[in-house]
Amino acid sequence: MITELGHFALVLALGVALVQFAVPLVGAQKGWTNWMALAVPAALIQALLIALAFGALMHAFVTSDFSLRLVALNSHSLKPMLYKVTGVWGNHEGSMLLWVLIVALYGAAVALFGGALPPRLRALVLSVQGLIGVAFLSFSLFTSNPFLRLAEPPFDGQGLNPLLQDPGLAFHPPFLYLGYVGLSMAFSFAVAALIEGRIDAAWARWVRPWTLAAWMFLTIGIGLGSWWAYYELGWGGFWFWDPVENASFMPWLFAAALLHSAIVVEKRESLKSWTILLAILGFGFSLIGAFITRSGIVTSVHAFSSDPTRGIYLLAILAFFVGGALTLFAARAREMEARGVFGLLSRESGLVLNNILLAVAAFVVFIGTIWPLAAELFFDRKLSVGAPFFEAAFTPFIVGIAVVLPVGAMLPWKRARLAGVVKKLTPALLLAFAVAALAWAVGSGRSALAPVGMALGSWLVAGAAVDIWSRTGRGALGGRLGRLTRLPRADWGRLLGHGGLGVVFIGISGLMAWQVEDIRVAQVGESFEVAGYEVTLEKVERLQGPNYISTTATMRIARDGREIAVLRPEKRLYPVQGMPTTEAAIDQGLWRDLYLVIGDPQEGGGWAVRTFIKPFTAWIWAGILLMALGGILSLSDRRYRVAAGAARRRRSAVKGVPAE
């Protein structure tokens, strides 16, 4: 019964979304305020209905209602409760429902908190958001309905893919979707601005928080996915340049670019049409991501499903939204005159360079991702584009970003002199060179990767520190420290965002340059030495988990005779799926991770054992976390609230005028 109600609510939501699209649009064209105002309740009701549907599906998963096809296929009565809940989005249909829920939630957020927006703009934004809702609701209902029943329910379900039964991956999709769909807000604002034919500093100020939120969620989502791959896939890789990963990385790069170009629109009324284009492309790449993940056209490790009708439907959605927006853009972009005047060397031009590098980097990822498909279609060549391509073709651009970032971030608006900025940054530059020399010495000159990566990372971190310190002005140390604590939160957000990127650089280059790996057969009770650590395989036992059988090894690690850690790497077998997984055991440290994997028993006795020493790995996740935290800090900046408050005052002032 609850399931049918949920199904019904979803159908109703489609109807409401249609209303939310059409009525405010007509109202905005004709200037009918009551028609425009309908957007607000429509957005709220749509969100409520989809939330009901989502709740109903979750109820079916939690109560293990195997008469529901989706539950029977993807759940199991023995599964732990956490994974019954997260199993809702561990499959194509459920994750699509989560997607439409998030589309509607963003719409509801504009309806609730967008009181400061001009009514016409708000109506148009909600109308576009309603149209996106229509597209995905109909996709969900017509091609991937989660509420289909089975005529003969099985006694038990087929279970969730064990790889997905993991806290890291359980919460990875919601964050990613919050990011992907968050970019739909920037898109809706861009299309609304194009329809209105107007874009100004206020518009940029409204778009920025949404973009920032989307970027922050994407950062967390990508970080979670990468962390999961690191500890679950059994050899400690953190990024594979897999099509699905690339699908989330491209919108992230575009969101980062949009974030920065919107600043130029807000502060300097320039780069307007470029910012609109970025907003369109950002969401466009979110849609491409959905297409890649769900159409199966580009094969990938963790694609959801491959169904041609779904692929075609998604392609149609993509073509409609991006094509429509670009047509509108072509017709209207000329009306977006730039006003700001600035020199060749200025904060503005620094941000232009940032945007070029980010956009080209995203484009390189894109062409690498679709190239196997293009080569087969047009040149009849079956080929692969793997990590080595991306490492060679993508890295120069990201290195370019790291080189210019600290300088660009400190250039003054309008017109700058390089000498002044370089002088301030001298300590950061010296530190970077010192770190490079140290890394070269430690690595005994084996490769250039570590010195260069570490130097760039420290350059970014130190540059960010110099940047915030220079904002405290001149004068005595005490006064500057006092001012430091009173700086706007956005400045701290910037410190964390830019510094966090530097920390990620340090982590990646340390790990890639200095990883030590050892593969061997170890007998129970045997000790062996890896890079100064003494590893002992103490025992291997078979244990019973809630829905798996585990082979657990107990291994002791000592250094200089002192015990550091006892690690218990596992190999699990999930009998429902007949599928094994590895659970690496990791001793995380600031300077290195010890990463142990237990393998198969060997014919001559003993076990295959893999030991990895992975320097600086924790820095990757720490950096990602710092970046996300920077996003949150900036979001909470007073100035966004002040802008909202000022608009409210203006509105109440208007109300004070006596009616005619």
Place this chain on the structure above:
Amino acid sequence: MSALKRLLLTLALLMASVAPLRAVNPDEVLDDPALEARARQISQGLRCVVCRGENIDESNADIARDLRLLVRERLLAGDSDRQVVDYVVERYGEYVLMKPTTEGANKLLWGAGPALFLLALLIAGLYLRRRARAGAPQEEALSEEEQARLRELLDG
């Protein structure tokens, strides 16, 4: 039902490819560390043909193991790295190369990024020059009198 089957097939493939325990087994490792290092390097550039985007060094599929052994065999026979790769490509096609060649249409793939970058720099350069010129005199510079007044205020 066919959609369901396809889904199951996908999942099965997914399992086959991501299934853990993996990669180089102790019995495959060559005794000569220098040769083994070369073998690892080469393996990382060769794709496991039945997997999804994994190289043979990471994959635990049987064919990946066969290829790993083949690579080591060729190395022991005294082949250079280049010869080993060519030997494998000859048998499995360029599909096995993780890093695409720069031949033929692949020039597009490799050239697209740098070309776009140069183009973007050019366009941005023109745009920036236009912005720098547009009305620079009236908005930016202070007149002589204003300069004098400013100095007065600052110094006074």
